[in-house]
Amino acid sequence: MDRRSYLKGSGAAIAGMGLSGCLGSLTGGSGETITIGSDIPYKPFEYREADGTLVGFDVEIAEAVFGEEMGRDYEFKQTSFDGIINSLNNGNFRLIMSAMTINDERAKEVDFSDPYFTAYQTVIVLKDGNISSKEDLKGKNVGVQKGTTGEGAAEGLKEEFGGDLTLKSFDQITGAFDALLNNQVSAVINDNTVNGEFANQNDDVVFLEGEGAASDAGQEAPPYLTLTVENYGIAFRQDDDDFRKEVNDAIAAIKENGTYDDIYSNYFQG
Numbered sequence: 001m002d003r004r005s006y007l008k009g010s011g012a013a014i015a016g017m018g019l020s021g022c023l024g025s026l027t028g029g030s031g032e033t034i035t036i037g038s039d040i041p042y043k044p045f046e047y048r049e050a051d052g053t054l055v056g057f058d059v060e061i062a063e064a065v066f067g068e069e070m071g072r073d074y075e076f077k078q079t080s081f082d083g084i085i086n087s088l089n090n091g092n093f094r095l096i097m098s099a100m101t102i103n104d105e106r107a108k109e110v111d112f113s114d115p116y117f118t119a120y121q122t123v124i125v126l127k128d129g130n131i132s133s134k135e136d137l138k139g140k141n142v143g144v145q146k147g148t149t150g151e152g153a154a155e156g157l158k159e160e161f162g163g164d165l166t167l168k169s170f171d172q173i174t175g176a177f178d179a180l181l182n183n184q185v186s187a188v189i190n191d192n193t194v195n196g197e198f199a200n201q202n203d204d205v206v207f208l209e210g211e212g213a214a215s216d217a218g219q220e221a222p223p224y225l226t227l228t229v230e231n232y233g234i235a236f237r238q239d240d241d242d243f244r245k246e247v248n249d250a251i252a253a254i255k256e257n258g259t260y261d262d263i264y265s266n267y268f269q270g
Helices: 003-007 057-069 081-089 149-160 173-181 192-201 241-256 259-268
Strands: 034-038 074-078 117-126 141-145 166-170 187-191 205-207 228-232
Touching (some): 034 057, 034 081, 057 074, 057 259, 117 173, 141 149, 141 173, 149 166, 149 228, 166 173, 173 187, 192 205, 241 259
Parallel strands (some): 034 074, 141 166, 141 187
Antiparallel strands (some): 117 205, 117 228
């Protein structure tokens, strides 16, 4: 299987349905600068290049939505994912754009935009290790990022195994990846595109194969085990309905005019 095929197919389902930042605000609109809370690094969604420039899929979508469609200034504000919803509701930024899965638990505390990406929780392992099926994870340590749906998927797997699974939680996903390479965990459970980006850069890391949630849901399943099927959304405080509707209109516009597809192809095709 082509290693880059790990990254294909994730956003396509949502694409048919809605830069630069972070060295400061961008010009192009009136009113207050929109502050965007985001967990960085989370490649390929938001990460810094060697010169410090913030790039990524979410970063380019933000430019298309806020800069081009809405004509507004905006800036990204780095924050830990584990406390990102509390930070939003405490007024530390206007919204969250951080590869965040829409789910019922989070929807009790925030309101979400229309979905703009589809993802799956997946498992990566060392190619020459002793893990070749989901059942092989019983009794093993798995790495996850705190506060993510990857952590939730791992907890679900632990329950499926009758508690016979140990979770090692890290503040950032890079910590879990390092632990895998150092044999401190046997696997990492995380979003398919982020896992795929890491596997694409490390020849000794592969996806754990097998059928799972995507095939169970009747979707065209990717060629690896999927523990969940999820949609990403932009999160807002629950008193920000008018602004959320404006953002939804802008998301719809970039899907309609082809900008979304162009950005998507920069990160998840070829």
